[in-house]
Amino acid sequence: MTTTSTTTGRRTPPLLLAAGAVVALLALVPLGYVATYVVIIGSADLWHLLARPRIGELLRNTITLAAACMAATAALGVVLAVLVERTDLPGRRLWHGLLVAPLAVPAFVNGYAWVSLDRSVHGFGGAFGVVTLSYYPLVYLPVVAMLRRLDPALEESAWSLGHSRARTFRTVVLPQLRPALLGGALLVGLHLLAEFGALSLLRFPTFTTAIYDQYGSTFNGAAATAMAGVLVLLCLFLLLAELRLRGDRRYARVGRGAARASVPVELGPWRLPALAGLGVVVLLAIGVPAFSLVRWLAVGTSTEFPLADLTEALVATIVLALAGAVVTTFAAVPVVWLAVRHRGWASTLIERSTYVANALPGIVVGLALVVASLRLVPVVYQTAGLLVAAYAILFLPRAVVTVRAGLEQAPAVLDDVAHSLGVGPLATARRVTLPLIAPSLGAGAALVFLAISTELTATLMLSPIGTRTLATEFWSASSELRYGAAAPYALLLVLVSIPATVLLMRSDDPERVPA
Amino acid sequence: MSSLTITGVTKSFGTTRAVDGVTLVVPHGSFTTVLGPSGCGKTTLLRLIAGFLVPESGSIAFGDTVVAGDGVRSAPPQARRVGYVAQEGALFPHLDVAANIAFGLPKEARGTASGRDRVAEMLDLVELPADFRDRRPDELSGGQQQRVALARSLAPQPAVVLLDEPFSSLDASLRGSTSRAVRRALEATNTSALLVTHDQNEALSLADQVAVMRAGQLVQSAAPSEVYLSPSDPQVAEFVGRAVVLPGTAHEAHATCALGEVVLTEPATGAVSLMIRPEQVYVDLAHDEGVRGEVEEVSYYGHDCAVQVRLADGTSVLSRMSGVRHPAPGDVVHLRVTGLVRAYRPAGSA
Numbered sequence: 001m002t003t004t005s006t007t008t009g010r011r012t013p014p015l016l017l018a019a020g021a022v023v024a025l026l027a028l029v030p031l032g033y034v035a036t037y038v039v040i041i042g043s044a045d046l047w048h049l050l051a052r053p054r055i056g057e058l059l060r061n062t063i064t065l066a067a068a069c070m071a072a073t074a075a076l077g078v079v080l081a082v083l084v085e086r087t088d089l090p091g092r093r094l095w096h097g098l099l100v101a102p103l104a105v106p107a108f109v110n111g112y113a114w115v116s117l118d119r120s121v122h123g124f125g126g127a128f129g130v131v132t133l134s135y136y137p138l139v140y141l142p143v144v145a146m147l148r149r150l151d152p153a154l155e156e157s158a159w160s161l162g163h164s165r166a167r168t169f170r171t172v173v174l175p176q177l178r179p180a181l182l183g184g185a186l187l188v189g190l191h192l193l194a195e196f197g198a199l200s201l202l203r204f205p206t207f208t209t210a211i212y213d214q215y216g217s218t219f220n221g222a223a224a225t226a227m228a229g230v231l232v233l234l235c236l237f238l239l240l241a242e243l244r245l246r247g248d249r250r251y252a253r254v255g256r257g258a259a260r261a262s263v264p265v266e267l268g269p270w271r272l273p274a275l276a277g278l279g280v281v282v283l284l285a286i287g288v289p290a291f292s293l294v295r296w297l298a299v300g301t302s303t304e305f306p307l308a309d310l311t312e313a314l315v316a317t318i319v320l321a322l323a324g325a326v327v328t329t330f331a332a333v334p335v336v337w338l339a340v341r342h343r344g345w346a347s348t349l350i351e352r353s354t355y356v357a358n359a360l361p362g363i364v365v366g367l368a369l370v371v372a373s374l375r376l377v378p379v380v381y382q383t384a385g386l387l388v389a390a391y392a393i394l395f396l397p398r399a400v401v402t403v404r405a406g407l408e409q410a411p412a413v414l415d416d417v418a419h420s421l422g423v424g425p426l427a428t429a430r431r432v433t434l435p436l437i438a439p440s441l442g443a444g445a446a447l448v449f450l451a452i453s454t455e456l457t458a459t460l461m462l463s464p465i466g467t468r469t470l471a472t473e474f475w476s477a478s479s480e481l482r483y484g485a486a487a488p489y490a491l492l493l494v495l496v497s498i499p500a501t502v503l504l505m506r507s508d509d510p511e512r513v514p515a
Numbered sequence: 516m517s518s519l520t521i522t523g524v525t526k527s528f529g530t531t532r533a534v535d536g537v538t539l540v541v542p543h544g545s546f547t548t549v550l551g552p553s554g555c556g557k558t559t560l561l562r563l564i565a566g567f568l569v570p571e572s573g574s575i576a577f578g579d580t581v582v583a584g585d586g587v588r589s590a591p592p593q594a595r596r597v598g599y600v601a602q603e604g605a606l607f608p609h610l611d612v613a614a615n616i617a618f619g620l621p622k623e624a625r626g627t628a629s630g631r632d633r634v635a636e637m638l639d640l641v642e643l644p645a646d647f648r649d650r651r652p653d654e655l656s657g658g659q660q661q662r663v664a665l666a667r668s669l670a671p672q673p674a675v676v677l678l679d680e681p682f683s684s685l686d687a688s689l690r691g692s693t694s695r696a697v698r699r700a701l702e703a704t705n706t707s708a709l710l711v712t713h714d715q716n717e718a719l720s721l722a723d724q725v726a727v728m729r730a731g732q733l734v735q736s737a738a739p740s741e742v743y744l745s746p747s748d749p750q751v752a753e754f755v756g757r758a759v760v761l762p763g764t765a766h767e768a769h770a771t772c773a774l775g776e777v778v779l780t781e782p783a784t785g786a787v788s789l790m791i792r793p794e795q796v797y798v799d800l801a802h803d804e805g806v807r808g809e810v811e812e813v814s815y816y817g818h819d820c821a822v823q824v825r826l827a828d829g830t831s832v833l834s835r836m837s838g839v840r841h842p843a844p845g846d847v848v849h850l851r852v853t854g855l856v857r858a859y860r861p862a863g864s865a
Contacts, residue, residue, distance in 0.1 A: 413605045416567050417664075419592035420599035421619025422671060431618075435609045 012342040019334035020346075024353035026331070027393050030360050030368035034232050037225045037371075049226040054210075058227070062206040062234070065127055065199075066192050070185040072132045077139025078181060080281065082169075083274055085147040088264045090271075095278055096144070097505065100137050102285040104501040106454045107134040108197025109474070109490045113292035115201050116483040127204035133285040134198065135191055139184030141504060146180040147173075152262040165265060179245055186242040193235050194361030196457040201478065207231040208363050208457075215461070221371060228364045235359035243355075293490055300484030309473070310488055317453050317469040317496075320384065324391035325449035329441055331392055332399035339400075340407045354396045365390050366461030387462040391452050398451060399444040406440020443503075450500040454493050470496070517578030518543040519564065519675045519707055524573035524584070526559055533559040535731035536573070541675065541724070543578075544705040546698065547736075550718035550755070551728035557711045560728070561677050564709065565599050566592035577674040598668025598676035598706070603684050604660035606652035612638075612663050613648035619671040637666035640700045657685045658693040665697055669704055676701065678710040682717060694721055715755050719743060727751050744792070745780055745857050752790045752857075757821075759791045759832050765858050773830040775806050777856040787858040796834035797851045798822055800842055805849035808832070810842045824850060 038046060049055075083089055084096050102110070111130050114121045121130065150173065158168040193208065200209045207227050214224040267274055335354050338347035357365075369390050373381040380386045410433050418428040456471045463472055474489035519541040526534040533556040541547045549557045562568045564575055566582065566589070574584030577597075582590040592599075606615050616634045617625045624630040635645055641662040652660060661681050668676055681697070682690045698721050701708045712718050718725050719739040726736035727747075735747040746752040749760050763772030765783040770776070772789050774796065799805055808824040811831065820841045822834045832850065842848055 409608070411605070413601045414607060416565070416592070417599055417601060417605050417607075417667075418618070419567070420565055420595070420597050420673075420677075421667070422593045422596065423619065424591075424593050432607055432609075436607075 012338070012344065012346070016334055016337060016342070017346060020338045020350040023331045023335055023396070024350040026389065027354045027357050027396055029372060030365045030393060031232065031356055033368035033372050034225060034229050034364065037222075038229050041222055041226065045222070046226055046229075049223055050230065055227070055230075058205060058207050058210050059230070061124075061204065062193065062231075065124065065131070065204065065206060066189050066234075068128050069131050069135065069192050070189050072128070073136040073139045073188045074181055074185040076132065076136045076281070077143055077184060078177065080136070080140050080278070081143035081147060083278065085144055086262060086265055087267050087274070088271075089267060089274060089278075095282075098282045098286060099140055099278075100501060100505045101282075102134055103137045103504060104497040105134065105286075105289050105494055106197070106456070106497060107131060107191075107195055108201065108456055109293075109493055110134045110289050111198030111201040112474075112478045112483070112486060112490060113289035116296060116478070116486075117288070117292045122203045124204060126202045127199055129284075130198060130202060131192060131195065133281075135188045136285075138187045138191065139181060142180040142184045143177055146177050147262075150176055150262070155262060183242060183245050186238050186245070189238045190235060190242070190359065193231060193238070194363070194457070196361075196363055197475065207234075208361055211363050211367065212457070212460075215367060215370075224367060225371070228367055231361060232359065232364055235361065236356075239356075239359035242358075293487060293494070296483050296487035297491060300487045306485070306488070309468070310492070313468050313470050313473045313489065314492060316467055317471070320387065320391075320459075320467075320469060321449045321452040323384070324388050324395070324452045325445040327388055328392045328395050328399045328448045329403065329445040331396060332403045332444060333441075335396075335400055336404045336407050340404060341412060351400070354400055357393050357395075358397045360394070362390075362394060362455060362457030362459075363461070365393050366458040369393075369458075370461060382464045384464055384467065387459065387464070387467075390458045390462050391448070391455065394455070394458060395448045395451050398447050402444035402447060403437065403440050406437040406443075409440070410436035447500060447503070450496060453496040517580075517674050517707065519709065520574075520576045521560075521564065522574045522576075522584075524560070524563060524570045524575060526556075526563055526568060526570050528559075532556075532731045534563060534570070537728075537731075537733045538573075539726055539733060539736055541707050541709055543707055545723040546701060546708045546710070546721060547724040547726060548718040548722040549709065549711045549726045549728055550715065551713065552754070553713055555728045556731040557713075557728050558679055561679055561709065561711050564675075565597050565677055566590060566595045596671070596674045598665075598671075598673035600661070600664045600668050600676065600678040600681045602680050603657070604652075604664035604681075606655075606660055606663055606667070608652050610652075611648065612650050612652070612655070615652070615663055616648075616667045616670050618667060633670055634666075637670050640669065640703060641666045642696050642699075656689070658689040661685070661693055662696060665700060669700065669706065672704075673706065675707040675709065678708065680712055681710070683712070683714070690717070719755065725755075727754065729754075744855075746790065749788055749790055749859055757793050757833060757835070759793060759796065761789050761791065761830065761832075762861065763787055763789045763858070770856070770858055773806065773826055773828055774832065774850055774852050777852045778854075780855045780857050783858045786861055788861045790857045790859065791852055793821065793833045793835035795852055795854045795856070796824075796832060797853050798824070798834050798836050798842065799849040799851065800840065800846075803849055805851040807847065807849055810844050810846045810848055813841060813844060815841065822848075824848060826850075 041049070080099055084092050084099065089095065110133065114126065114130050154172055155168050158172045163171065196208045196212055199206055200212070207230060211224050211227050211231070214227065335351055339351040369386055370381070373386055414432050415428050418432050423431065454471065456475060459469055459471050460475060463469060470489050470492050474486050474493060477486035477489065521537055521539045524534055524537050525532065537560060549560060551557045559568065563570050563583070569589045570583055572584065575582050577595070581587045582595050607618065610618070613634045616637050617630050620630055620633060624633065634648060638645055638647060643659060643662055647659070655663065664681070682694050685693055694717060710721065719742070722739055724736060725739050725742045727734050727742060729750070735742055735751055742751070743755055746755060749758070752758040752760070761772045761774065763770040765779060765785060765787045767782045767784065768779055770779055770783070770787060770789055774791070777789060777791070806826060808826045810822055811825050812823040814821040815838060817838055819835055820838045822836060822842060824832050824834060826832060834850065
């Protein structure tokens with residue numbers, strides 16, 4: 001398995017290719033499991049499992065909720081982004097921070113906050129509201145980034161041609177925002193298909209919650225897997241749409257950042273209504289969860305403060321997240337190295353395989369690893385190793401994106417220069433490449449660490465008996481309606497999410513928004 | 516420090532022969548430019564010399580040492596002692612100027628007084644102030660980055676320095692000053708250099724020897740003036756500068772064409788193509804001596820101007836003349852050819 005790049009004439013080291021192939025195979029385990037299982041079940045049984053009113057209801061629920069949330073987050077995201085980026089609204093930087101802040105509250109914590117305050121928040125209406133408030137930043141952020149990098153000269157040209165500001169916005173600005181807007185909305189869709197915790201707490205059944213119930217109550221592998229198959233199809237559909245967009249977006253990118261900012265629109269009499277609208281959004285998205293959390297914290301800790309349990313869960317979470325971050329980042333290195341330094345069909349295939357995980361909900365990865373390990377290697381079932389493998393599969397795309405950005409800062413020509421100066425390959429790696437990619441390795445590991453600390457679904461399914469993490473402890477308390485007991489865990493989960501949110505808020509690159 | 520000898524070197528990518536049987540000698544201490552349009556294989560040739568690529572056939576030698584071909588196991592780049600200056604410099608972004616320059620020095624020398632002296636010497640050589648040593652690459656202009664890149668490549672005293680379009684990303688004013696500084700530094704250290712470029716002015720003004728490449732092959736290598744005034748074929752003529760190519764009839768040392776009688780560089784007979792440089796076409800504004808024509812167009816550049824003249828027989832001829840006194844469109848002028856003219860067999864004849 002040796003390919004030679006036609007452009008550089010460099011030979012791909014077979015060991016590197018093998019390492020990349022191993023990572024790609026691991027990333028493909030869940031998809032392979034679903035596909036194999038569907039084939040084994042056979043079309044007759046599959047039809048029998050899927051052609052049920054219950055499945056129809058789940059499909060309707062999942063699709064209507066996804067469509068409604070995508071539309072709502074898209075509208076909300078664009079309006080908020082334009083208000084903050086293109087008007088003379090007072091305190092724009094502060095508003096920007098407040099509007100991104102919901103990313104620091106995991107959706108399941110948000111669901112808990114609402115349902116614990118008011119039991120009537122449930123069903124479609126509750127799920128729609130809570131999920132929209134949790135996910136609109138996924139549209140808001142890329143649209144803001146796009147607005148910042150649009151060349152004002154385009155708008156100025158339109159004005160000079162006699163178009164009004166409103167018309168210019170509609171005919172010049174909006175079409176250019178489309179990729180960011182659609183990309184963000186598709187991400188919302190992918191997140192929503194994978195969402196388990198919030199929808200379970202808000203009692204709105206979708207495929208993801210139904211798979212978990214099926215798995216938990218009856219351990220009915222066939223039914224759960226058949227539903228997982230449908231879910232994966234839905235996700236792949238969104239992923240393909242997103243991939244196509246991403247391709248277009250690169251193509252359509254404008255120059256190297258805009259040097260000048262656009263002249264802000266004067267809101268005039270609309271200033272107060274705009275401020276009020278923003279206030280309501282922030283109040284609902286941040287104020288309510290914060291209030292709820294503080295209230296339950298007071299209630300929960302007034303009786304007892306389980307410091308020992310909290311510490312145990314925190315330590316377990318940190319250890320698992322550290323292990324997962326290190327494994328995932330190391331796994332990303334051969335994939336990225338191949339993709340950047342040794343382009344070719346094999347490298348492309350390997351990189352794409354890891355990207356598929358973007359479409360895999362935690363529930364599918366969890367289910368796949370449970371079944372695959374029981375069937376093939378029962379020893380690893382119920383081990384921390386298996387959980388770490390699940391984390392690696394789930395968060396590999398994040399690590400790959402970050403490490404790739406780093407390796408692209410270390411172009412191959414620097415190796416050439418080092419060699420010409422008499423420095424051998426190993427010393428070049430030590431003196432040139434490693435120092436250059438070290439920051440991105442660190443950043444990738446940090447992102448994965450933070451994502452793992454707040455991961456709920458796969459952790460619930462795969463954590464070894466007796467292992468209690470922040471997410472599992474939160475879940476066992478809140479699903480038993482012990483809201484006070486859940487509060488300290490919820491707070492820690494929010495605190496853990498803050499650094500990643502701050503990183504994202506500072507990022508101006510629409511392609512660095514979480515996948 | 517030594518000469519560089521390339522003999523019959525060939526390299527293909529897939530079915531394309533990027534470098535096709537190239538033979539070239541860069542004498543010790545001299546400066547050769549390889550000139551060619553993009554995609555002609557000049558960068559591949561440079562990468563073969565540096566050792567980043569291995570030739571399929573032919574050999575490469577530094578002085579008497581064969582580094583590739585001739586049954587010798589191809590030496591890796593780190594064993595060849597070539598200096599390599601990439602496009603846009605390719606300075607190590609995580610190191611300051613001093614560490615960049617010292618990168619190729621032996622481990623013992625880096626960080627010691629002798630290493631520091633060498634860095635200072637190199638900065639002085641490329642005409643940069645000594646206090647630049649602590650700067651980061653992103654604090655340097657494009658021209659300064661290129662100077663540091665050259666200093667870095669010269670610090671370990673390479674056998675030959677290879678420069679891959681080093682000035683192409685610089686703007687016009689920086690390009691001139693930077694290239695002259697590079698030339699002086701190479702001369703001061705008596706280092707052989709090979710520079711690859713698609714810019715005719717750069718190739719002609721810097722080099723002792725210009726090697727013109729086309730579709731993987733070396734079509735002419737000679738002194739700049741010879742390549743300009745006596746190019747090996749009309750295509751080379753048009754690539755290294757503007758040219759007026761006219762049909763004519765040669766009788767030994769002379770030939771006749773639309774511009775009258777001209778003197779040939781070498782005797783010829785029969786039908787020929789004559790290559791005349793625009794600055795060889797003298798435009799007489801005052802006298803009636805020469806071939807009569809009418810000025811069609813004048814492009815005024817200040818230091819000189821280009822005048823397009825239509826002759827009575829319909830031929831259009833370009834002349835380059837001093838900008839001090841020049842004609843206007845519609846003026847009637849008389850043209851004469853000065854200097855020697857190169858004659859070629861017209862295309863299609865043996």
